[in-house]
Amino acid sequence: MSYLSKREYKLLGFLPSNKKEKMYSAVLENKKTKKIKYMDFGSKNYGNYRDITGLNLYPQLIHNDKERRRLFRARMGHNVKDGFYSSSFFAYKYLW
Numbered sequence: 001m002s003y004l005s006k007r008e009y010k011l012l013g014f015l016p017s018n019k020k021e022k023m024y025s026a027v028l029e030n031k032k033t034k035k036i037k038y039m040d041f042g043s044k045n046y047g048n049y050r051d052i053t054g055l056n057l058y059p060q061l062i063h064n065d066k067e068r069r070r071l072f073r074a075r076m077g078h079n080v081k082d083g084f085y086s087s088s089f090f091a092y093k094y095l096w
Contacts, residue, residue: 003084004028004037011085012036014053014094021045023061024053026090041087041095048095072096 012027015038023042030037042048047061049069073096079088 001079001086001088002039003081003086004039006083006085008032009037009085014055016055016057017042023058023095024055024090026085028085039085039087039090041090048091051095053094069096 008031009028010031012029015025015027017023017025017040019040021044022040023044025038025040028037028039029035044058044061047063047065047068048058049062049064049066049072051058051062073092076088076092076096079086080092081089
């Protein structure tokens with residue numbers, strides 16, 4: 001898993017992912033070089049608790065099941081590191 005420092009990168013927004021199995025791409029800009037990086041997250045094959053990306057392209061996948069949310073967060077929380085962007089961070093924060 002790739003981690004990008006929040007000190008070095010700024011979140012610009014979200015786009016639909018170009019990858020067949022992924023939902024969204026987070027658009028990140030390097031603060032010094034202004035180069036853009038894309039970080040894909042969210043699976044089209046599984047439901048999610050919510051979608052606060054602003055795009056809401058997959059409303060059929062939103063289940064609002066609090067128990068599933070609790071289990072996902074317990075399973076994936078260790079992949080989210082303070083001060084870093086990662087695909088797990090975006091799924092955890094924006095989809096779950």
